[in-house]
Amino acid sequence: MAEQSHILYAREASLDTPEFRRVLVESGLGDVRPVDDEARLKAMLDGANLIVTARLDMEGKPLIGVARCLTDFSWVCYISDLAVPGSAISAISPSRPRRRGWASARG
Numbered sequence: 001m002a003e004q005s006h007i008l009y010a011r012e013a014s015l016d017t018p019e020f021r022r023v024l025v026e027s028g029l030g031d032v033r034p035v036d037d038e039a040r041l042k043a044m045l046d047g048a049n050l051i052v053t054a055r056l057d058m059e060g061k062p063l064i065g066v067a068r069c070l071t072d073f074s075w076v077c078y079i080s081d082l083a084v085p086g087s088a089i090s091a092i093s094p095s096r097p098r099r100r101g102w103a104s105a106r107g
Contacts, residue, residue, distance in 0.1 A: 007054050007055070008054070008061065009052065010052070010053055011051065012052075013051075015053065015066065017038055019063045020066060023063055023065065023085060024041075026083075026085035027084055027085045028086075029081060029083045033081070044068065044081075045068070048068045049069070050069040050070070050073075051067070051068055051069070052067040053065065053067075054066070054084070065084040065085075066083050067079055068080050068081040
């Protein structure tokens, strides 16, 4: 059995627009988001005050998931996009605690 890659969860202040677009398209959210309007995608990223990413811990650190959020960092967090391509879901081990990774992204 092949060893699974580790997933790195992080809070990223800026995310590359083409990378964001790719994950939206591959997750199926591209059907309901303006993926052909790069300026609008950039504005969506710039307007979020919290972006949490999931990347494979391997060469190039490919993006496999993104949560684009608005939050007061105290009580409320509105997740406007949660995109994970179907092919990336298999990279997450069912036995791996997911809570620890997202909580550590609070930074």
